[in-house]
């Protein structure tokens with residue numbers, strides 16, 4: 001018999017869709033850039049492998065890379081040093097290590113609904129209870145403080161926030177960040193801020209939670225921004241004493257992050273600015289194409305995503321999000337049903353626009369044809 005915790009969690013709804021897809025389907029289901037990593041990063045990874053850097057490294061990551069990350073975060077808090085930084089084996093691992101370092105059985109953790117698929121299950125794996133807080137398109141996905149106040153209790157340990165958001169594309173304003181910091185202060189909560197899409201912002205400005213007191217952990221990743229989702233490399237930034245605790249868990253999960261991948265990241269961070277800017281500019285163009293196209297489909301309404309690379313339209317077609325997503329799948333389009341991200345995602349589909357413009361146009365044609373069939 002397996003453990004209770006193993007029985008409590010499932011593989012996410014995103015993976016299920018794509019495993020059921022017909023051959024040749026257009027995949028707007030998975031959240032990853034359709035770009036290669038920058039060439040400098042690829043070369044650095046190959047160089048590292050060929051020159052024998054194929055062995056264990058320090059648990060918290062290469063000093064040089066921790067310093068490089070710390071330097072970037074000094075703009076937010078000048079006192080940031082490598083002691084605040086842990087290089088992880090991905091954002092996913094960073095989130096789990098943080099959860100295990102923070103949550104005790106019986107704790108409650110506020111998680112966004114709709115929100116990224118790992119936050120709730122990670123809380124459960126720690127024996128904690130995820131408490132969803134609503135994010136509403138009518139508020140451009142800025143959290144409602146009254147709704148948060150109604151859900152906080154003496155057992156609440158932390159709040160997970162994600163801006164820019166997967167799946168909604170919402171980006172918190174500076175005022176929202178300040179309100180959440182005040183809320184966390186008032187209720188003595190740790191803020192776990194998932195900032196993996198920080199550089200993909202199309203409207204407004206990204207506001208980080210780092211640099212505002214000592215109750216914030218920022219989880220971040222190189223997966224998206226350096227288009228290296230398969231290399232499994234990320235980082236987190238935490239108050240020093242908490243970083244020591246998270247590093248213990250991280251050591252027990254991973255021993256250390258990949259040495260060649262860290263070399264690749266170092267090269268990517270210092271030499272690939274142009275490639276990163278070009279990728280983000282392309283995402284912006286695709287986002288505009290997608291939002292225009294979706295809002296032209298009868299029965300769909302899409303709030304323009306301010307960041308990340310997902311459109312999260314609401315549909316007014318018969319059937320549940322699962323049923324609509326399956327109907328689209330049989331017509332050659334992979335999407336993710338909105339309720340894979342929480343109960344409030346029902347009535348939405350998530351479509352990644354990290355795909356070629358040609359495929360996005362073909363996807364929009366499938367949606368238009370489906371809308372006609374669905375009688376919208």
Ligand SMILES: Cc1ncc(COP(=O)(O)O)c(C=O)c1O
Pocket residue numbers: 031090091092093116162165166194196220221222223229233234
């Ligand atoms: C919001 C968010 N956080 C974290 C991750 C994890 O990314 P990775 O594990 O590839 O670093 C993802 C990936 O889709 C994401 O969308």
